[in-house]
Amino acid sequence: MTPEVVDVRILVTGGTGQLGSAVVARLRAAGEEVRVLSRKPGPEVVRGDLRTGRGIDSAVAGVDVVVHCATDFRRETALARTLVEAARWAGGPHLVYVSIVGVDRVPLGYYRAKHETEELIASSGLPYTIQRATQFHGLVRTLLAGAIRLPVVPVPRMSFQPVDVRDVARRLTALAQGDPAGRAPDFGGPEILTATELAQAVGAASGRVRRIVPLTVPGETFRAYADGGHLAPEHREGEITFREYLTEHAHM
């Protein structure tokens, strides 16, 4: 029997990024017709810039769903505002926005902007879904990879719940193919590990055995992290563990 191909046209912003490229791959594997937005030219890419608005109207035209994975640390809300306006003009596609667990608990500038963006989307009048996820494996590895070169490795006294972008992409694909869900349940990695355990894993994967020293960092942002504001212990739906990710990326 031929599998049924669902004929939905989906735009993925940030489809060239870490998460977005996994979302594009997953959607295409599910038989979806996907359009990728990028500022740079490339195969199967629609060019547009959410900062200037150039090309956004035509990128959004005719799509039923927009999965918004594009991000800019300094202009997160401005990018989304441009997208929301274009989407309204285009007849109101389902907007799926990727956010971060704890954006309303950890007082970091980028998190505040993501929370503000969630509110912008929720009040836009567009059908929407907001998916918060915990930190990606790649980010956690990058944070620790530099420190692991030192003879003694200082790490913050806190935990992470790293998740693989392929697992997040699986969830986003299901959401993009479903009805607008508003704020979806959080999505987290399979394990919660201390920064010490994570640094040991990064060290072991690169053949470096180091003494790891957990430190308490002053300030309210660190306190919010130390209190687990960025964790989703009741949502461990991610399947790929941090150590499995490191094994796969040993050459990097």
Ligand SMILES: NC(=O)c1ccc[n+]([C@@H]2O[C@H](COP(=O)([O-])OP(=O)(O)OC[C@H]3O[C@@H](n4cnc5c(N)ncnc54)[C@H](OP(=O)(O)O)[C@@H]3O)[C@@H](O)[C@H]2O)c1
């Ligand atoms: N990293 C984490 O641990 C984590 C955890 C939870 C949630 N998230 C969220 O997941 C989402 C994706 O993160 P990521 O780490 O995969 O991002 P990323 O790899 O840094 O990719 C960023 C993407 O944004 C696009 N972009 C940036 N500025 C743009 C603009 N002005 N116009 C159009 N596109 C623009 C880039 O496309 P071009 O360069 O091709 O134009 C690129 O594809 C973000 O919303 C992030 O907050 C991340």
